[in-house]
Amino acid sequence: MSNAKVHPSSILSPEVELADDVEIGPYCLIQGKVKIGKGTFVEGHVTLGSRHGILEIGENCHFAPGAVIGGPPQDVSYKGEPTKLVIGNNNNFREFATVNIGTPKGGGVTKIGNNGLFMAYTHIGHDCQIADNVVIVNGVHLGGHCEIADNVTIGGVSALNQFTKVGRGAFIAGSSIVNKDILPFCRAQGNYATIRATNKIGLSRKGFPREEVANVHKAIRIIIMGSHTVEEGITRIKEECVMSPNIEYFIDFIRSSKRGIAVDRSPKGWQDDD
Structure with a gap:
């Protein structure tokens, strides 16, 4: 039997499953099929789950006041299907962060990995795939179906168009609007x-x-x-660079891009001086 601590002012649906050491603060609403892993702390005035969707939360996560996690997708085609949001371990969702469940046409699952920090007023749309060790700063909005790889940081008040991808180890400066894919290991801005x-x-x-x-x-x-x-650039990379796993991943990312790479080849576009 779970020894979770639930404040008496909070409302939980009968389907909710709480592991050991889960703490639910005051005035929370947890509805539908929601499963919460041990050690997770839900502060006051948090909304988790929805009538139709499925929400799975890992261990040792934190949800700050005002967060709305696992709500229905903001997509007119959604008709109440039992799609999912799956969240890994050690994630921190700050004030008024919102994350939506998936849609049937997008694979049915929004997924967040481990060790993420999602600061105040961030929004993660339906069917997004967020990997591990991701930091998304205040006021960032991700449209549906975005893919964010490991160790990415996205600066505040940025917005990503739906279906955009950000490669591993990339950094996006604040107030950026992203409409094409961001290469791995890069800094992007604008x-x-x-x-x-x-x-x-x-x-x-x-x-x-x-x-x-x-x-x-x-x-x-x-x-x-x-x-x-x-393709000529990829040929040069194979000839001039050491083919490490990082370079292989870099090439695979370019070849898998559907929106195109966010490149400015004018002299002002590149900031390195070496």
């Missing part, structure tokens, strides 16, 4: 956002050796600089 530089500081902080940072930097410059086609 309206519309384009690749500005290699995220050298971020890569170093994640433990990349100096030689691998230089290797990744060379690959990024090959794609960004010059007038060659993407």
Whole structure:
């Protein structure tokens, strides 16, 4: 039997499952099929779940007041199907963050990995796929079907169009509007956002050796600089760079892009001076 602590002012549906050490603060509404892992803390005035959807929350997560997690997708085609939101462990959702469940046409599942920080007023739309160690700063809005890879940081008051992808280790500066895919290991900025530089500081902080940072930097410059086609750039990368797992991932990301890469090949577009 669970020894969860639930404030008497909160309302929970009969289907809700609470693991050990879960704490539910005052004036919360938890409705529908909701499962919450052990050690998770839900502060006051939080809404979890919906009448029709399914919400699964991992261990040691935190939900600040005003968060609305697992609500129905903001999509006119949604007709109350039992789609899902799956959240991993150690995630922190700050004040008034919103995350929607998936849609049948988008795979049926919105997914968030582990160790994420979603600051105040962030919105994650239906069918988004968020990986591990992601930081999304205040006021960022993600349209439906976005894909955010590991170790990405998105600066405040930015917005991502639906179906955009952000590669592993990328950094998007604040107040950016993203309508094309952001390459892995890059810094991007602008309206519309384009690749500005290699995220050298971020890569170093994640433990990349100096030689691998230089290797990744060379690959990024090959794609960004010059007038060659993407396939010609990939050929050059294979010839001039060490084919590490990071470079292989970089090439795979480019080839899988459907919206196109956010590139500005004008002299002002690239900020590195080496």
